[in-house]
Amino acid sequence: MQRILGLFLSLCTISTPAMAEEYAQGRQISALPDVLSFRERVQPINDMVTDRLDNLLPELMREADLDMWLVINREYGEDKLFYTLVPQPTFAARRTTLLVFSKQADGSVERFSVSRYPIGELYPTVWEGGTKAQQWQRLAEVIAERDPKRIGINVSEDWALADGLSVGLHKQLLKVLPGKYQERLVSAEKLVIRWLETRSQKELNVYPQAVTLARRVIAEAFSNKVITPGVTTTKDVEWYLRERFEELQLRPWFQPYVNIQRQGDKTSKDDVFIGEYNRTILPGDIIHTDVGICYLNQCTDTQEMGYVLKLHETDVPAGLKQAMATGNRWQDILTSNFKSGLTGNEILANTIKQSKAAGIVSSTYTHPLGFVGHAPGPTIGMWDNQGPTPIQGDWKLHPNTVYAIEGNIKTQLPEWDNQWIQIKLEQDAVFDGKQVWYLAGRQTQWHVIR
Structure with missing residues (x-):
């Protein structure tokens, strides 16, 4: 050490x-x-990830005018962005991993997972487990509780790394969201590019x-x-x-x-x-x-x-x-x-x-x-x-x-x-x-x- x-x-x-x-x-x-060995790299990498989430992400969400950002993943079919957001060692998402970033009134960003497992100390989970349908319903609930006006999702026609949400997961998201929240979904393209380039x-x-x-x-x-x-x-x-x-x-x-x-x-x-x-x-x-x-x-x-x-x-x-x-x-x-x-x-x-x-x-x-x-x-x-x-x-x-x-x-x-x-x-x-x-x-x- x-x-x-x-x-x-x-x-x-x-x-x-x-x-x-x-x-x-x-x-x-x-x-x-x-x-550094692979083991020795964990601490500095996680320090950098935490620093980015705490200090850079709030600034970029303000710049992109997003109130909430969803990064939705399936095991072995992860959004490429997933690996820039999670601590090491992480080799894959677990089952379906739903990451939520919600802008607070003071400008900070609340982050959590709607998943069966927490992701280290960075993402506490707000779901106690159950069926897959219950997991998606819980996501809809936490969105409604926070009532975001603009919800960013990773879909893009022009930027590959901003287009990580699969068609299947997108359909599932639309299925559980009430109409008014479906209308608030927007491309997180600007946020993704700024997150990756900065x-x-x-x-x-x-x-x-x-x-x-x-x-x-x-x-x-x-x-x-x-x-x-x-x-x-x-x-x-x-x-x-x-x-x-x-x-x-x-x-x-x-x-x-x-x-x-x-x-x-x-x-x-x-x-x-x-x-x-x-x-x-x-x-x-x-x-x-x-x-x-x-x-x-x-x-x-x-x-x-x-x-x-x-x-x-x-x-x-x-x-x-x-x-x-x-x-x-x-x-x-x-x-x-x-x-x-x-x-x-x-x-x-x-x-x-x-x-x-x-x-x-x-x-x-x-x-x-x-x-x-x-x-x-x-x-x-x-x-x-x-x-x-x-x-x-x-x-x-x-x-x-x-x-x-x-x-x-x-x-x-x-x-x-x-x-x-x-x-x-x-x-x-x-x-x-x-x-x-x-x-x-x-x-x-x-x-x-x-």
């Missing part, structure tokens, strides 16, 4: 403003931080740890510890990344991948992506990876670049260093356009205009991060659409939200007879309402394999 408290308190001493000066430039991750200060204190872990494992993989030129394949590195994360008890949210750009490959400025898979890594290759993990309920998404020195080389070619600098310049243009109240589409348009003016051939496809890797919030471009994205791209930027600063630049490499190459970068950062801070630095130098 002492180790858990020590590690958690040390994480909580990191504040976003304090990171600013250190993280303004690139950072190489030279050591692997301690990783990070608390406690979460921002630990988020750098998750990103640092991802970046350090990439540094291991893109080294001679793992890669022997002429022997190691891209698949070997992919599986090293996957198995190393599993060894550290870090959950990947997608299979890592690795690709190669090689002198002599047929490439062009018009290629959407440059790089081939399923290759043996050779001297002179440019290598790229994309990995994503989740730790302490915070998910990461990271892409970095490496270079394999040729026999006569002692350093990365100057053209590649310049290409990386161009990629960093594109990042700076993008993040300088993060302003509260701007939409994702507006940020994208500004970034494209300014990148073109700077002579940078770029593509921007940046997305929110949080409880999941592709979180709801403002979409800032898509790899296959550099124009406006309806709905998701129209969402406005809010403070205390985290993003994968993702995209690429293309340039011609002098050392490769002006062959087109691509620098694909993705680093995780928080927008604090005024500025963007990288959570564990960003790549400004190449990983070098000898």
Whole structure:
């Protein structure tokens, strides 16, 4: 227990403003931080969940103008949102689990479960048990007792994570509610998106740890510890990344991948992506990876670049260093356009205009991060659409939200007879309402394999 408290308190001493000066430039991750065991993670996760429910949810329910919020689940068919609301360890809902959040006159939020079982200390149950019909009738009773004017339910045509209420459960809800309360049901879409996109200060204190872990494992993989030129394949590195994360008890949210750009490959400025898979890594290759993990309920998404020195080389070619600098310049243009109240589409348009003016051939496809890797919030471009994205791209930027600063630049490499190459970068950062801070630095130098 002492180790858990020590590690958690040390994480909580990191504040976003304090990171600013250190993280303004690139950072190489030279050591692997301690990783809490599954057992040790329970306390800090539950502290963060409780803090969000006590302090963030009331604010967001006011913002969404909801008097009550229902999150209705069945065992093994849970609303994805369920896992962001309950304490650990929780593996599934029990039978039918009805969570109720009711706004009080003083602005606080009463929370409870209309279920056979309480959920830890966070959700006392207000039902003593009985038949399934009696459970649903009890839900109708507690709603009538509180007489909410606007009742949010998780249905949405446009946002997947705000559409967690199944058709069957929706029908059951309508069946037990009197007509006047049926008329008060509204989509909780705005609340759900704001709940999922917003990070608390406690979460921002630990988020750098998750990103640092991802970046350090990439540094291991893109080294001679793992890669022997002429022997190691891209698949070997992919599986090293996957198995190393599993060894550290870090959950990947997608299979890592690795690709190669090689002198002599047929490439062009018009290629959407440059790089081939399923290759043996050779001297002179440019290598790229994309990995994503989740730790302490915070998910990461990271892409970095490496270079394999040729026999006569002692350093990365100057053209590649310049290409990386161009990629960093594109990042700076993008993040300088993060302003509260701007939409994702507006940020994208500004970034494209300014990148073109700077002579940078770029593509921007940046997305929110949080409880999941592709979180709801403002979409800032898509790899296959550099124009406006309806709905998701129209969402406005809010403070205390985290993003994968993702995209690429293309340039011609002098050392490769002006062959087109691509620098694909993705680093995780928080927008604090005024500025963007990288959570564990960003790549400004190449990983070098000898």
